[in-house]
Amino acid sequence: MGKFGKIIGVAGAVAGAAYLSSSENREKIKSQFTKAVNKFNSSYLKDLGKPSELEDAKMVDEGAMTSVQYYNKLQEKPKEE
Template structure:
């Protein structure tokens, strides 16, 4: 199984190098990579906290503490 994996890996590397030997293909790949990076960055920015959401974050934090306090009271 190890030899087959190595042969497939080498064949893939050779095919990739052959494809990227043309300038036009390199530009296509670079353009697609840039698009993907922008999508990932914009998706990450949407999911991370924003300074304008501080009030919402405080509300969520307080809500989380309510359940913890309730649990602690029940344990006592």
Template sequence: MGKLSKVLGVAGVAAGATYLSKSENREKLKKQLNKGLNKFNKTDVKSWGKPSDVEDAEMVSEGAMTSVQYYNKLQGKSQGE
């Protein structure tokens, strides 16, 4: 399997080099990369994975505490408290 992946890698590099040998293809690629980078820069990376609504965030935290309290209560019962 190692030889096949090397051959495919070399073929991919050769195909990419052939494609990028034309200046119009290089310009297309540059435009696409810039477009993608601009979209990425416009998004707020710090907000990824966080609820955007404060009420939702509070609900999640309350739910998390409820499950922790329930778990602790069950642990207390199993230990004879």
């Protein structure tokens, strides 16, 4: 199965390269990819949270920087010997 898998992989790569050699085909692929991404974003990501939850997430994200800033201040202080 190892040789057969490699042959299939190489054949697929060659076929993909041949298909994408045409600018018309590249544009088709780009438009389909863009449509898929937009569909995913509009249908799945908007259902992840309510606006109030998004605000909470932003507040938590901003609060996460507090510990980083504290650590950086400790690192900047000269060490007392």
